[in-house]
Amino acid sequence: MTTAYWLTQLLNALQYSMLLFVLSVGLTVVFGLMNFVNLAHGTFYALGAFVGWSLLRITGSFWAALVGAPLVVAAIAALLYLVMIARMQRAGHLAQVLATLGLVFVGVEVMRMIWGDFALEFSAPPALAGSVSLFGLVYPAYRLFVIALGLVALVLLWLLLERTALGAMIRAAVDNAAMASALGVRVDRLFFAMFCFGCALAALAGVVAAPIFSVYPGMGIEILIPTLIVVVVGGLGSLRGAVAGSLLVGFVDTFGQVLLPQLSGIVVYALLALTLLLRPQGLFPARA
Amino acid sequence: MFRLFDPLRTTVALALLIAGLWWARTGDYFGREILAEMAVFAIAAMSLDLLAGFPRLVSMGHGLFVGIGAYAYTVATVLAGWPPAVAFPLAVAAGAGAGLLVGLATVRARDIFYIMATLAFGQMGYVWVVRSGExxxxxxxxxxxxxxxxxxxxxxxDSATFATLLVSVAALVYLLLGRLLASGFGRTLLAIGQNERRVRALGIAPGPYKVAATTLSGAVAGLAGVLAAMHSMYVSPELFHWTWSGEALIMTILGGIGSLVGPALGAAAVVWLKYAVSAWTEHWGLFLGLFLILAVWTGGQGLYGYLERLRRWSATVRDARGREHAGGDRAHQAVRGPHRHRPGVAPGDAG
Amino acid sequence: MLEVEALEAGYGETRVLHGLSLTVGRGEVVALLGRNGVGKTTTLRAVMGLLPPWAGRVRIDGRDVTGLPAHRIARLGVGYVPETRDIFPSLTVAENLELARRLGRREGPWDPERIYALFPRLRERRDHPGTALSGGEQQMLAIARALIQNPELLLLDEPTEGLAPIVVQEIRAKLRELIASGLTVLLVEQNFRFATPLASRCYVLARGRVAWHGPAAELAASETLQRRLLAV
Structure with a gap:
């Protein structure tokens, strides 16, 4: 095992972490606002990948897919929210969560109907198709791009939440929704906006992941669990929690497979069980 | 409060039992296979109702218990070569043990945290089984x-004998869980689901009740797993997958959460629909998802909830007619307070 | 300014308010008194729109606002200082105030400069997170956060609860100043000795209803009334 090998694993872990971060940040903020978890979050991730695949075929441009798919998915999410989830407000959050479970089943079938059962090839843009030499190590350029994209998203989201009036409003509503509304915050509208924004980010992650994992209907069902683990381990509603959770899950999973191949896949759950037992509120909960 | 011998509940339970026994005698081979599957799912759904319908522990990892029961039985008989008479109680005990562990680990989790924790534990079982060579x-x-x-x-x-046995076991499970839920233990579980804080204020620690309920639920689900293994003589990791747990939850909700007989009815209905729909489309999941959304949308009371509403309505009509005959009394007014009883899926709304 | 008529409200199945009525005139300071659990805080929450009323009417400036969500009521010019203060812990003192100012969107005498002049301590601590404040400072920030919205009516819930006597003195002095500036206040208090000198009229609640109402001076003067209504 050489230094280059470990460096490669490190970059792999970082790349998976960044993907998880883009996926989980919307979910955790929505959770912090309304105690609502969207079980169909992974479905929007898969939908993003499929819509991106179609946009790539139509326009021939990866970048059009990268920008277009999140917009299309956000519009679909907004529609679903308005016709379904918003109308179930009085039934309680649990009912809304169960409705999103229904969406998981519906979503998989709809995607199978439109795009078929088989995994679709999704190639990285030509500019990022090759490999890069880095400290004597050869690493795929596309994966470096994923890491960079995740870092950019992280910085932009941090600026949004910490440095803008909208961000202060979101933090206040996550801290105490009732008090925020008593000051005039429209918490329901904020929640709607964050729901759509979170789904757009999930779709972005879907497009970004597509050249690495290819595109298939079950991809959303598979990614949901690690995403939820990130949210629980990191703590609900906070950006710091999403960052910490993503890095922990990404690194534990990647290095778990390398160091403990016989337990591969299980270590992440051990991490979750440990968190639930020792720190059930997660590492950095928004509401301490 | 849960009454086992409520007329409507008993009528539905007896109707299901008689239909099942009759079908086991008269149905064809394929029909009996479906019937056995219905019975297995009915037992799993009733054991889930013990958690989701009473202390409102809406588990999304129930497949873990079913899978552990099924695998424990299969491993003990096939790999270890033990006789079924030993493997059977062992597998049920394994389900109970898993229930105990999950109950202890999730005792502080509530609502959506509970959903996520159970989801993750179930999936952990799935990954473990899929990755294991043995x-x-x-x-x-x-x-x-x-x-x-x-x-x-x-x-x-003989498929008829086997289906008859499974239907009988489902009926026994119904009676056993029903007796338990009608007891003081069941009342406490229901009270925990309605208002955990008030239960605490009364000086009762909800934790041990929740853990006990989860253990028992795990045992019954383990039993369902054993029967599933015997039925198809094959076990698959799909039992552990979170979508399987989701399907069990959908059956429970579609049938009527918190009514015990409703989930059995829901299991029978969903299994039947699955075969009926699959005959002309491969997109059965689409219907399953839409059914769930529809059920939650319309108040989450499920099929049993509709039967109850029908009963109340017919009683109202009868009552109004009686009054008319008695001599022009005022029309009957339904009692509707600001907080009438609504056994839906929303947390803490039952009055 | 505020009219509450036959209000009924509660939590879950428990009814707390059984047909409560009260009025607050413009420029008036009205105290809502009573023992623990008679429904004082519930009244404020129902007026603020944080608790949907089961029955009855709430009017602000003659406009029926019953059942409106809290953010609409806030925008009609109602400021709310909850008993638990509810400072946002992830926001600094300055951010707490800035958020409220932006949401207020109402012209009036209060701007950050005047707020900091009234509460110099908040200026010193403007970059501290909400969690790093003492109880008294949190109370000041909660009042400041409501004031900066230039409210027409201030709902003030137990501003002295859990504070040291010297801090209570300070808060009382600040409130005197505010009242002198002509602010309309509905003040909830357990401690009638704190409230009666500030208020012009008092309502005393018992079991979710108004048991007595009249001039504050009358309650302050009559020990019989105090014993009967407040058991002191």
Whole structure:
């Protein structure tokens, strides 16, 4: 095992972490606002990948897919929210969560109907198709791009939440929704906006992941669990929690497979069980 | 409060039992296979209702218990070569043990945290089974035997006998869980689901009740797993997958959460619909998802909830007619307070 | 300014308010008194729109606002200082105030400069997170956060609860100043000795209803009334 090998694993872990971060940040903020978890979050991730695949075929441009798919998915999410989830407000959050479970089943079938059962090839843009030499190590350029994209998203989201009036409003509503509304915050509208924004980010992650994992209907069902683990381990509603959770899950999973191949896949759950037992509120909960 | 011998509940339970027994005698081979599957799902859904319908522990990882029961039975009989008479109680105990552990680990989790925690524990089982070589990984394990009950004059390789046995076991589970839920233990579980803080204020620690309920639920789900293994003589890691747990939850909600007989009805209805729909489309999941959304949308009371509403409505009509005959009394007014009883899926709304 | 008529409200199945009526005139300071659990805080929450009323009417400036969500009521010019203060812990003192100012969107005498002049301590601590404040400072920030919205009516819930006597003195002095500036206040208090000198009229609640109402001076003067209504 050489230094280059470990460096490669490190970059792999970082790349998976960044993907998880883009996926989980919307979910955790929505959770912090309304105690609502969207079980169909992974479905929007898969939908993003499929819509991106179609946009790539139509326009021939990866970048059009990268920008277009999140917009299309956000519009679909907004529609679903308005016709379904918003109308179930009085039934309680649990009912809304169960409705999103229904969406998981519906979503998989709809995607199978439109795009078929088989995994679709999704190639990285030509500019990022090759490999890069880095400290004597050869690493795929596309994966470096994923890491960079995740870092950019992280910085932009941090600026949004910490440095803008909208961000202060979101933090206040996550801290105490009732008090925020008593000051005039429209918490329901904020929640709607964050729901759509979170789904757009999930779709972005879907497009970004597509050249690495290819595109298939079950991809959303598979990614949901690690995403939820990130949210629980990191703590609900906070950006710091999403960052910490993503890095922990990404690194534990990647290095778990390398160091403990016989337990591969299980270590992440051990991490979750440990968190639930020792720190059930997660590492950095928004509401301490 | 849960009453086991409520007229409507008893009518539905008896109707299901009689229909099942009659179908086991008169149906064809394929029909009996479906019937056995219905009975297995009915037992799993009733054990889930013990958690989701009463203390409102809406588990999304119930497949873990079912899977552990099924695998424990298969491993003990096929791999270890033990007789079914030993493997059977062992597998049920394994389900109970898993229930105990999950109950202890999730005792502080509530609502959505509980959903996520159970979801993750179930999925942990899935990954573990899929990755393990000894358990057959993705392919599952074949060869789980049906016990030899020839001493009792029963030949379980006969599909009619086997289906009859499974329907009878489901009926026994119903009676057992029903008795339990009608007792003081059941009342406490229901009170925890309605208002955990008030239960605490009364000086009762909800934790041990929740853990006990989860253990028992795990045992019954483990039993369902054993029966599933015997039924198809094959076990697959799909039992552990979170979408399987989601399906069990959908059956429970569609049938009527918190009514015990409703989930059995829901299991029978969903299994029947699955075969009916699959005959002309491969997109059965689409219907399952839409059914769930529809059920939650319309108040989450499920099929049993509709039957209850029908009963109330017919009682109102009868009552109004009686009054008319008695001599022009005012029309009957339904009692509607600001907080009438609504056994839906929303947390803490039951009055 | 505020009219509450036959209000009924509660939590879950428990009814707390059984047909409560009261009025607050413009420029008036009205105290809502009573023992623990008679429904004082519930009244404020129902007026603020944080608790949907089961029955009855709430009017602000003659406009029926019953059942409106809290953010609409806030925008009609109602400021709310909850008993638990509810400072946002992830926001600094300055951010707490800035958020409220932006949401207020109402012209009036209060701007950050005047707020900091009234509460110099908040200026010193403007970059501290909400969690790093003492109880008294949190109370000041909660009042400041409501004031900066230039409210027409201030709902003030137990501003002295859990504070040291010297801090209570300070808060009382600040409130005197505010009242002198002509602010309309509905003040909830357990401690009638704190409330009666500030208020012009008092309502005393018992079991979710108004048991007595009249001039504050009358309650302050009559020990019989105090014993009967407040058991002191």
């Amino acid at each position: 358990l057959g990984g993705d392919d599952g394990l074949a060869g789980a035997p049906r016990p030899d009950l020839s001493a009792l004059g029963l030949d379980l390789s």
